[in-house]
Amino acid sequence: MGKKIVTIGEVMMRLSTVEKERFVQADAMKVVYGGSEANVCISLAQLGLEAYHVTAFPAHDLGQAASNYLRQMGVKTDFVLEGEGRLGLYFLEDGAMQRAPRIIYDRFDNAFSKLDPARLDWEKILDGADWFHWSGITPALSQNAADMTLEALKVAKSKGIMVSGDINYRRNLWQYGKGPLDIMPELVRYSHVLVAGLTDFENCLDIQSDDFEDACRQAKKDFPQIKYITKTNRDSISASHNKLKGFLWNGTETLKSKRYDMPNIIDRIGGGDAFMAGLIYGLLHFDDQKAIEFATAASVLKHSIPGDANLVHLDEVLEVMKGKDIGKLKR
């Protein structure tokens, strides 16, 4: 077992149309489970880390199925609780060509967002952990969820654990009376690695800039504990064809990955989470330049895998980074 990583967040049932059908054509849907932070966790479990996800599900068989899914994919579910509330859902209509994918979220009142923060013993959860990861989706769900995150961050700090936060601004969440500027700055104050684009800087940290590196420098001024800020640039030629490049600002300079061409996308959901997981793995094991290359290559591979999670091996990511005989069958 490798290093210990802990993540927190809602896990939803994903119901997706099949064979490129539209919602109005669907008479069956594929079922899988995912959520931004759990996707990161699953990905790190595949790469060999000891990965714990903290969440809650309703006490029925589909909640159990969601929990089982995490377990199947190698995630430690010791801190997966049962609680009141729904199983969050999202419906995915797969896109293709010039037709964009569509998502219908149906996640309000999910069991995780209603979880009593007192039920989580962070001293125990984070005991021996090397890394803690959270995202901006969690504090956007409910006051409880925001409180949990903050408490986890405080304990992480007391234990000297490395913390990453994906400042993932979602306009349609934040419905419980608070806005991102009420909550996010304090959470960011405990975080060493941020994923943030220009919109996230503005909406979550009130940092306005039209240049990534400049925004990073501003953020560093406000939050001096920050070590890395990262993001990807995605060009969308079509729903089937994107290009992807990763950026990592390390306080000094902005390192860049290769730019990958992805003309036959299978499933783009979770691409950002795969990047995040790759970056965590990279920063734990490689130098900065290799870390951003690893993260981007991992994200590219995710686009080839159905479902939310990046089910790839370490050697497969390294192989893509080599850039030779890509995708070749070995017998």
Next chain:
Amino acid sequence: MGKKIVTIGEVMMRLSTVEKERFVQADAMKVVYGGSEANVCISLAQLGLEAYHVTAFPAHDLGQAASNYLRQMGVKTDFVLEGEGRLGLYFLEDGAMQRAPRIIYDRFDNAFSKLDPARLDWEKILDGADWFHWSGITPALSQNAADMTLEALKVAKSKGIMVSGDINYRRNLWQYGKGPLDIMPELVRYSHVLVAGLTDFENCLDIQSDDFEDACRQAKKDFPQIKYITKTNRDSISASHNKLKGFLWNGTETLKSKRYDMPNIIDRIGGGDAFMAGLIYGLLHFDDQKAIEFATAASVLKHSIPGDANLVHLDEVLEVMKGKDIGKLKR
């Protein structure tokens, strides 16, 4: 086109496991749409009536898909509205043998239950109608839904339209502060045909009896406009094997149908709705005895059809009633 029937009620997306899998085994689900009153409506459309269903869906593609489903099956959707709120869902784990089916409802905050009653012009909706059908599920959803039902019933009365109500007591609903005894008696006061078992009598009408006919007589005393009370008796030998018999109290006596053996059940959901539809059709076209036979035979056929709705032709029900060469292939 035959007589005009109007029904009202929530329509849910039904997500069911396939090939007898349990929820924890499911990685795909079958999608269909249904709800007690809509099932009645679809069934009557198959039998040739001009059948309108009144409901509301959220303004997204899955709401559209639900509406399209009604339309596909021959229901008139002129009074299907778009509104705020969710698309109600239910998850079905198909049972088999000694293993009971399981349902997980996820329907709170559905668009129908949040519909502003003022958006429904019952004078127009019921114009020329021969029959109006409602069920105890609707007033159990929300005050709005209860109000809509009452208003519809008043207009129906003013127009002399025949009314049936399926007094379907569901313990897990009724979460908006009212109980069945607050609401149901007034609704029943406008209804001529009731579906009610002993539990329904007790919970909805405060009529306690351990005898169906006695309970019927008590009901008639309280609600003298009642013409028929009906129910089925279902023996559950296993999830795959039930026996079914229909009863119709017509104010004078309790007529009984044949008792049907159903040892190879395909899908029992909607069996009661198929019975209700069969009874409406029967009372509109046949004498009382034939009506109850027709209703029961229709319900039996439903058990052979996947999905909520009883997609059968008139001649198929009549064929089953004959009781000879049942299920025989004709070339």
Next chain:
Amino acid sequence: MGKKIVTIGEVMMRLSTVEKERFVQADAMKVVYGGSEANVCISLAQLGLEAYHVTAFPAHDLGQAASNYLRQMGVKTDFVLEGEGRLGLYFLEDGAMQRAPRIIYDRFDNAFSKLDPARLDWEKILDGADWFHWSGITPALSQNAADMTLEALKVAKSKGIMVSGDINYRRNLWQYGKGPLDIMPELVRYSHVLVAGLTDFENCLDIQSDDFEDACRQAKKDFPQIKYITKTNRDSISASHNKLKGFLWNGTETLKSKRYDMPNIIDRIGGGDAFMAGLIYGLLHFDDQKAIEFATAASVLKHSIPGDANLVHLDEVLEVMKGKDIGKLKR
């Protein structure tokens, strides 16, 4: 390789609904190929005979697929021709419980029925054959098909080949200007084994009787070359539950098989053809009583197999005949 059998007849693409769906629910159909006589031929190929089927398909890829299907299942396709005309189709809606299966035939103008009889060299086709089998469907399709059958029968007679005919009266065929009484008696005159029920006797041979044995005796008087007349009695408790019993009149007496209970039918199509194949095999290898038992047991097994054809091994039929530990898993 066992004895050589030759059959003739149309082979259709069968498109059937899945998972007990009705036609109006189907958005996919299962594809297989079958036809009464080809079903007999495939069944005999499974039992180890050298089985040739004579037919024609259109010269397109679906015609090829039909031909390939015969080949896959062990039928010799040396006399499968390409010709003008359609690939006959039939649509099957699987029945269940009290709901009868439905078939929509779409077979007119099929390539077999339009085949020029001159293209078939019966001297060559029947060379070395031990048995020739035809059915009443073929002469009902077209004059060409009736002519081919007659020619085949004449050559069979000249070679002393045993001939069986399934007098299968189908009211919806016979659309080319002739009726069964114009054609069938002459064909029967060359046949030694007949499958015929009372309706077939009446419609095809103008023999009226309400008793099978009596009808057999009348037939023998008119057609003295007849050695055996056979039929099954099928009780249809429901589409899922039939009972089956076989009868074989051998000129002297009517031998009867066990009566089999079939309460979980998978696919009843081709049950009669499986019986016919079993009888041919039985008469070629066993005594009369064992032959009728074998035929009926074979037919029973067919009901457990999806598709038209009875894909069973010899030992499986014999096992069923033993009547002990039926259906038991052997490891």
Next chain:
Amino acid sequence: MGKKIVTIGEVMMRLSTVEKERFVQADAMKVVYGGSEANVCISLAQLGLEAYHVTAFPAHDLGQAASNYLRQMGVKTDFVLEGEGRLGLYFLEDGAMQRAPRIIYDRFDNAFSKLDPARLDWEKILDGADWFHWSGITPALSQNAADMTLEALKVAKSKGIMVSGDINYRRNLWQYGKGPLDIMPELVRYSHVLVAGLTDFENCLDIQSDDFEDACRQAKKDFPQIKYITKTNRDSISASHNKLKGFLWNGTETLKSKRYDMPNIIDRIGGGDAFMAGLIYGLLHFDDQKAIEFATAASVLKHSIPGDANLVHLDEVLEVMKGKDIGKLKR
């Protein structure tokens, strides 16, 4: 409800192989319903028009299923009749890469082509209509179908309804004794918008030219009521990769759309019908240049959707026309 459009034409059951299988590999087929004019009608229904399709189906459950499909997709089926004859079919083998798709038509004797023209009351059908659309496939099916079309056109003229005709020359049709030159010129005489390529001009209107604009001018001379002639140019790099550009001659000049690259085609069937629908919508709502851009963008989207019909929303077409962040997921 938007403007009223009426279309006429055969609707076939489409049976297509799945997962890129060839016909000889198929043991299941996907079922959907389509036909050139119905595809136009469905597409316009999605865009919000009140769309009626005129056709006929056999009086069996699959005919009903076809009719239900139209209804499901929002088409008004008030003028869908039942009649003698078959349900037309076509089998589709999906192509991929350098392997072309294959179609096997099996549509002769379909119920629509045998419909007695007297059963259609065009005064009623076209009452209040804004547009009538026909294609060259209909008059190629049968004399009856040609007669219906002509009658419809005459009534349309009397009512001042805009008419479009897709001069779609299909060599394999026209089997009832007439050729396109016998029939098409008269029909074109009533039409204001034509879809026509150089081959269509030659075969249907006897106009020979190797230049589209020149052919248009010739046509205008012969048929002075014509307002627009339109076509698309499709480059086939492979079955998976086409390029598409639209052209609209408006009597003065030939307007051109952007040229779209389509390197990941999902289903190209119905691409032309989607273009036609887009053009009708465009000409009803936009200026000429925007109309041709809209038509082409709509057709491009069709290539991403399985089935014959272009199930897209207005805003999706407009989004593609913008040409930025194409195919991007919005959350």
Next chain:
Amino acid sequence: MGKKIVTIGEVMMRLSTVEKERFVQADAMKVVYGGSEANVCISLAQLGLEAYHVTAFPAHDLGQAASNYLRQMGVKTDFVLEGEGRLGLYFLEDGAMQRAPRIIYDRFDNAFSKLDPARLDWEKILDGADWFHWSGITPALSQNAADMTLEALKVAKSKGIMVSGDINYRRNLWQYGKGPLDIMPELVRYSHVLVAGLTDFENCLDIQSDDFEDACRQAKKDFPQIKYITKTNRDSISASHNKLKGFLWNGTETLKSKRYDMPNIIDRIGGGDAFMAGLIYGLLHFDDQKAIEFATAASVLKHSIPGDANLVHLDEVLEVMKGKDIGKLKR
């Protein structure tokens, strides 16, 4: 977490035909993982025990998938190792009606059977365990597997752990030079609960008797540590219809369960393992009579669930034991 149970044994990939197809019809197979002892372990995990399975898989992705499956279903995989050798397979052709299911085993050289016994630290594995379960399949696989079992049993004895052994004689195994009589008696010497039928007694323990209770008494004489001997009687009316009854000899008398009728079997594989798991649970929590009733009811439920494993909840088994309203849907 409940009591700790440890099991050992090979886990195979199961490849089964779908929709009742025969092997010769299959162009797809369902994948699941199972093995007699792992099935017991999974079942006990569902019932709430802390269940560890000891086995080995090859170090490839399908070995990982098998391990993940155990994990998904709640089994602790701390002692699942990677090793040289194959992933054992078995192919299952589902039976139906009078047609027996067929199994083709392809398990030789599986990684478990080649595992070096020295890699298993039984002191650690059995630390704190309440029960150890083995079956006669394991020592039949290889000398290594027999050695592992013996070593486990010795440690279990030293720790005073309760031991059950399923004396499951499989004629086709035992290919490594030893026979059951060479190995089994010593293993039985450490076991307190045996599953054994008359054939097993004879082949594995050289005890000949035609009476179960008599055989039990003989066994007790030879192996005085035995506390319980158990078996089921299964009547096979057909592959779809069995009857099942459980027997438990407790040293004094033979307790019997109700006899269950199972006329609609979904999947009978693992029925014996479900019984074993039920008995272990029963003996740990109930009195002897309730234990045998629980075991049999659990086994009955297994027949309703696709796959090898009995995925049922405690309350579902108790519900079946009540024998009222079996299989009834609760809303």
Next chain:
Amino acid sequence: MGKKIVTIGEVMMRLSTVEKERFVQADAMKVVYGGSEANVCISLAQLGLEAYHVTAFPAHDLGQAASNYLRQMGVKTDFVLEGEGRLGLYFLEDGAMQRAPRIIYDRFDNAFSKLDPARLDWEKILDGADWFHWSGITPALSQNAADMTLEALKVAKSKGIMVSGDINYRRNLWQYGKGPLDIMPELVRYSHVLVAGLTDFENCLDIQSDDFEDACRQAKKDFPQIKYITKTNRDSISASHNKLKGFLWNGTETLKSKRYDMPNIIDRIGGGDAFMAGLIYGLLHFDDQKAIEFATAASVLKHSIPGDANLVHLDEVLEVMKGKDIGKLKR
């Protein structure tokens, strides 16, 4: 029937994941049968040759299914034997984008490799044959398989039959004590057409060169009977996008085919076998340049077809060679 071709080799069951799933996601697998030489044979059967494949399967239903598959696809199975041993398997995880496909072979102890060479009467098998094809996989399986190949080659030589050998070096085979240099040179001595890349030359013939043409000349020196040496160059841009070009050294010069772009690969397995089959067909019917073009175009088409085998018609290959309107639908 065209010319007679004979091939020899193992045929495996291929179990592949669906919908781009990874092995760890698979709960169903697609089943098809293939092997390098059988793939060549099937392909030649589609092109109209009389194609015989020599192999052996275990005497169970899946062995029968494999044999039936060959028969279905037009291969003559007169010399397909039953024998002891397993049915070889391989598991395929389909790749996509930058993610390479994965294969897990599970073929040791297959029935073909254990076949007693004495059971094959090569005089009879090769009677009248025009071409014999073998590959380097066969002698790598077992001594028996190597012996069979050699014997076949000797008889082929005595009959003056053209011989091709695909020198397909597979490092993971050759486990029976011999290496390629012990066996391959002698087999090559009887062969006129070789498929060989630089690695194959080195490993199988001890010819070291970094230039194809130079290696060919060296081979010709050692094996003067060689007439042609051929290979393809495959650029792997990704698993979904390859480029392919064919080379044919004819003793004088190296002829080259067009280079094909394949950006939407459906299934690349069997691409080399399709090339080989194309070359055999080409050399039998065309001049050298057209032969190599034909072979490469055939291989390109294979990439569009699921399964191992190249199920294409002659006219489809010729169409691709034309290079115009590639992939265009013809109606």
